[in-house]
Amino acid sequence: MVNRIVVGAHYGLKDWIAQRATAVVMAVYSVLMLLVLVLVQPGDFESWRGIFAHGFVKFATFLFVVSLFYHAWIGMRDLWMDYIKPTGLRLTLHVLTILALVGYTGWAASILWRL
Template sequence: MKSATGFTGSGSRDWFIQRVSAVVLAVYTVVVLGWILCNGGFNFEQWYGFMMTTPMKILSLLSVLSLVAHAWIGMWQVFTDYVTTRQMGPSANGLRIVLTSAVIIAVLAYAIWAIQIFWAN
């Protein structure tokens, strides 16, 4: 049986993952902006010290993984809604495969890069 979505196989689970990932990204944004506002005029060493603490490494990793899931679900939905044979003809299937593959490669590359940045030390 063909799955309903490209991430979890369930539209309601994908919806839930997108909402949770949005909350994680919002929390991360508030934490980082809060630190910037409380530490105006900071230098590289202070920023590095803040970002390389274990709690920030964990929150950053959760944020990267949330961004990957959020982007993948969103782009999959866009491709399945707008890159269709009804709208584009028979070439839509090939185009959808190319676009989907490009998104998968991009989000995996970004995730690996971010993990390397935060956890290579």
């Protein structure tokens, strides 16, 4: 009989899938935006404003931003957990990373819906 000891936070598969899903969202958005930019060829602010005036483009861009920041959170959290051993410092870095990413998400939303 083999005694198996499970250790760790059990993030493995869930985070692996989340990383791949967010990467797919970002890749699809990048290809679609590249197509839009090739077709529209915005040269001035009004052209850019016209692209982002559509609700779908705003939503897709916000979905990209949220995916990017969730992708970044998983990567940074794993980096902090793997390489920062003092618990207090690791917790501080986790909190600072979360605050920065949530702040960036709010900032991106305010920019997108201000246009």
